[in-house]
Amino acid sequence: MYRNLNLNRRQFVSKSAVILSSATLLPGLSFSGINKTLKKVKVVLVGTGSRGSHTWGKNLVGPYSDYVEMVGLCDANSKRVEVAKEIIGTNAKTYVSGDFDLMIREQKPDMVIVTTTDCYHVDYIVRAMELGCDVISEKPIATEADQCQNIIDAEKRTGKKVYVGFNVRFMNESAEMKRILSSGELGKIISIDYQEYLDTSHGASYFRRWHGKIKNSGSLLVHKSSHHFDLINWLLEADPVEVQAMGKVAYYGSNGKIRGKNCRSCDHKTSCPFYWDMTKDEGAMKMYGACEDVDHYYRDGCVWDNEIDSYDTSTVQVSYDKGTQLTYTLNAFLPYEGQKITFSGEHGKLDVRLFYRQPWETDAPFEFRLTKDRKTTKRWTMKPGDGGHGGADERVKDMIFKPNQADPTGQRAGSRAGVLSSLIGIAARKSIESKKTVKISDLIKFS
Numbered sequence: 001m002y003r004n005l006n007l008n009r010r011q012f013v014s015k016s017a018v019i020l021s022s023a024t025l026l027p028g029l030s031f032s033g034i035n036k037t038l039k040k041v042k043v044v045l046v047g048t049g050s051r052g053s054h055t056w057g058k059n060l061v062g063p064y065s066d067y068v069e070m071v072g073l074c075d076a077n078s079k080r081v082e083v084a085k086e087i088i089g090t091n092a093k094t095y096v097s098g099d100f101d102l103m104i105r106e107q108k109p110d111m112v113i114v115t116t117t118d119c120y121h122v123d124y125i126v127r128a129m130e131l132g133c134d135v136i137s138e139k140p141i142a143t144e145a146d147q148c149q150n151i152i153d154a155e156k157r158t159g160k161k162v163y164v165g166f167n168v169r170f171m172n173e174s175a176e177m178k179r180i181l182s183s184g185e186l187g188k189i190i191s192i193d194y195q196e197y198l199d200t201s202h203g204a205s206y207f208r209r210w211h212g213k214i215k216n217s218g219s220l221l222v223h224k225s226s227h228h229f230d231l232i233n234w235l236l237e238a239d240p241v242e243v244q245a246m247g248k249v250a251y252y253g254s255n256g257k258i259r260g261k262n263c264r265s266c267d268h269k270t271s272c273p274f275y276w277d278m279t280k281d282e283g284a285m286k287m288y289g290a291c292e293d294v295d296h297y298y299r300d301g302c303v304w305d306n307e308i309d310s311y312d313t314s315t316v317q318v319s320y321d322k323g324t325q326l327t328y329t330l331n332a333f334l335p336y337e338g339q340k341i342t343f344s345g346e347h348g349k350l351d352v353r354l355f356y357r358q359p360w361e362t363d364a365p366f367e368f369r370l371t372k373d374r375k376t377t378k379r380w381t382m383k384p385g386d387g388g389h390g391g392a393d394e395r396v397k398d399m400i401f402k403p404n405q406a407d408p409t410g411q412r413a414g415s416r417a418g419v420l421s422s423l424i425g426i427a428a429r430k431s432i433e434s435k436k437t438v439k440i441s442d443l444i445k446f447s
């Protein structure tokens with residue numbers, strides 16, 4: 001299995017290299033399956049919620065108008081798709097999800113951008129390719145192993161291409177980690193400790209929304225951690241082999257003593273530490289509150305909902321085909337937010353600390369420390385770039401939509417990267433359920 005995955009990685013890399021070299025020859029957009037003339041790429045967007053309307057909507061059609069033409073919007077919620085049209089500021093025709101095929105037939109897009117609730121990505125990714133379109137999917141590409149297989153098989157069957165919006169690869173701090181690991185200074189990376197700290201603002205927000213139910217998000221180990229697992233896979237240029245995990249809902253869900261349907265209708269407004277008055281958030285009221293009667297989705301859902309089953313506490317161990325061991329933890333109820341990532345190599349240690357939010361002063365948002373022996377150490381700091389997610393949201397779009405974008409570190413992610421990052425979280429879930437080690441090769445066949 002290791003050999004198979006390695007072979008496929010090499011095939012993938014060499015395919016990327018071909019794509020990259022075509023980029024230098026073609027004046028227009030340049031990767032496989034996309035309109036290679038000087039015309040703009042015609043895109044449609046399915047899933048017109050927050051991420052769709054803003055990052056892949058308003059912030060695409062304006063700044064990328066030389067490269068992209070938005071020709072259709074589609075959502076399961078007939079009202080939200082109209083709200084999105086207004087936010088985006090487009091004349092694109094709107095459709096409800098049952099009319100996805102009709103949208104493709106009428107608008108004839110080159111690409112479909114998928115930003116629905118995670119568990120539905122697969123439906124649109126596969127159907128879009130079957131109807132002749134390339135795809136950009138938000139992470140996670142899929143929430144179940146059979147969905148991953150369906151995507152890999154559909155890509156092969158149709159000859160179309162899936163790109164995954166792994167914006168974390170494009171963050172300044174990620175590029176810095178890549179630079180150090182690629183330099184070989186640390187030698188072989190023997191182990192990695194990765195700690196994800198989510199605070200009671202951001203962390204809790206997942207449990208108010210659809211993300212708190214595994215059936216929607218595949219758990220935070222898929223929804224959220226797919227970013228982190230992809231980062232490690234990309235940094236190591238290695239494939240995950242086996243996964244063991246522990247996880248539980250230790251804080252939210254049925255752990256609370258009070259609960260309601262949602263904050264606005266709750267009897268415990270004054271006593272609940274997580275009460276959120278959504279009526280004061282104009283954007284949320286417009287995008288979700290005003291559309292509730294269509295799908296009964298309440299954006300201010302209760303963090304104490306008994307049906308919450310997405311773990312707020314988890315520990316995952318992953319072994320890689322190149323020998324590295326990863327220990328990853330995620331806690332979603334902490335008093336501060338950030339990450340600590342340490343790489344232990346045969347020639348030294350790299351410690352990375354990302355300070356996102358904490359009740360103490362730091363001299364910089366990101367701290368790096370490289371220690372090569374017991375007497376010497378070097379510390380330096382960094383800050384995020386400007387723009388969405390530290391400028392990464394723009395860079396990922398540049399890489400996909402602008403012509404002649406060099407990609408020397410392989411930041412442009414395809415389906416294989418998407419699938420492998422999701423599969424670590426899916427395998428972790430399976431390990432938590434079965435209390436057994438789960439092999440990635442038992443979940444997917446690449447050829």
Ligand SMILES: NC(=O)c1ccc[n+]([C@@H]2O[C@H](COP(=O)([O-])OP(=O)(O)OC[C@H]3O[C@@H](n4cnc5c(N)ncnc54)[C@H](O)[C@@H]3O)[C@@H](O)[C@H]2O)c1
Nearest residue numbers: 047048049050051075076077097115116117118120138139
């Ligand atoms: N890369 C990042 O940094 C990042 C950040 C935020 C969200 N995301 C991803 O973007 C996606 C959307 O997240 P969001 O925060 O916008 O959520 P959201 O709830 O605001 O939007 C989801 C939209 O999908 C629609 N939808 C649900 N089921 C559908 C179906 N079957 N067919 C068509 N439409 C359907 C909903 O009506 C809603 O409008 C998710 O996959 C999420 O993981 C990525």
